[in-house]
Amino acid sequence: VRSLALIGIGAGDPNHLTLHAIEEICRTDVVFTADKGERARDLAAARDEVLRRSGAPSTLRVVNVVDPERDRGSGAYAEAVEDWRMRRADAFERAIVAELGESQRGAILVWGDPSLYDSMIAVADDIRARGNVALELTVVPGISSVQALAAAHRIALNRVGRPVHITPARLLEDGLPDGADDVVVMLDSGCTFERITEPGVEIYWGAYLGTAYELLVSGPLDEVAAEVRETRERARKERGWIMDTYLLRRRLR
Numbered sequence: 184v185r186s187l188a189l190i191g192i193g194a195g196d197p198n199h200l201t202l203h204a205i206e207e208i209c210r211t212d213v214v215f216t217a218d219k220g221e222r223a224r225d226l227a228a229a230r231d232e233v234l235r236r237s238g239a240p241s242t243l244r245v246v247n248v249v250d251p252e253r254d255r256g257s258g259a260y261a262e263a264v265e266d267w268r269m270r271r272a273d274a275f276e277r278a279i280v281a282e283l284g285e286s287q288r289g290a291i292l293v294w295g296d297p298s299l300y301d302s303m304i305a306v307a308d309d310i311r312a313r314g315n316v317a318l319e320l321t322v323v324p325g326i327s328s329v330q331a332l333a334a335a336h337r338i339a340l341n342r343v344g345r346p347v348h349i350t351p352a353r354l355l356e357d358g359l360p361d362g363a364d365d366v367v368v369m370l371d372s373g374c375t376f377e378r379i380t381e382p383g384v385e386i387y388w389g390a391y392l393g394t395a396y397e398l399l400v401s402g403p404l405d406e407v408a409a410e411v412r413e414t415r416e417r418a419r420k421e422r423g424w425i426m427d428t429y430l431l432r433r434r435l436r
């Protein structure tokens with residue numbers, strides 16, 4: 184039976200690779216990648232560094248899977264994501280059948296942790312459910328960008344005995360949710376923090392976390408929002424892409 188490991192490789196710093204990830208990479212015959220867009224060059228460099236630092240054998244093959252585009256124009260978000268996932272499953276299934284021998288080990292390196300806002304677990308489940316190819320699935324946890332953010336700012340995500348809320352930015356258009364005082368925001372294509380107008384909120388912002396070009400800004404949101412926007416826009420222009428995550432923290436009364 185072919186096996187497939189979804190390996191969390193951390194948010195960008197090869198030092199965040201776990202021993203489990205390294206062990207799994209070293210047992211892998213074929214790594215499937217799906218780099219695209221402006222980030223492709225930086226991601227390929229980061230992946231090569233991960234393979235080098237893991238001591239991956241020279242026999243390991245890297246196969247690039249042409250990743251289908253997601254329909255970002257359509258208003259129906261859930262349907263568009265579902266359709267994209269199915270097309271990704273088609274592409275990865277074809278690549279696995281063509282490139283991985285019957286008893287070989289394949290792997291997909293996942294940015295951060297596979298359990299957090301990543302579709303590869305769902306894609307692998309789809310492939311298995313179709314039944315065209317038998318796959319033994321392993322998921323190796325990684326350090327997510329959320330943990331990298333907290334460590335970089337030297338903060339805890341939660342306050343004593345309190346919850347942490349993790350959300351995509353598009354759900355913050357109307358402000359912070361009631362009762363959520365520590366909110367981690369991911370997948371922000373703009374500067375959604377500017378929608379938060381209530382007083383007494385702190386921001387801990389990080390971009391390209393774990394990389395040599397990591398950027399950090401923190402402070403009262405009303406005082407540093409403009410600095411975050413400027414830093415973000417300048418960096419995006421310079422590198423051609425940006426990935427950022429931040430914690431919004433309400434001052435407790």
Ligand SMILES: C[S@@+](CC[C@H](N)C(=O)[O-])C[C@H]1O[C@@H](n2cnc3c(N)ncnc32)[C@H](O)[C@@H]1O
Pocket residue numbers: 194195294295296297298299300301326327328329368369370371389390391392393394426427428
């Ligand atoms: C598709 S999700 C993947 C999350 C990933 N599985 C994780 O555990 O961090 C992509 C989002 O994660 C965040 N992200 C991932 N890597 C990051 C990094 N190195 N620095 C800052 N944010 C990052 C950004 O919010 C980005 O929009």
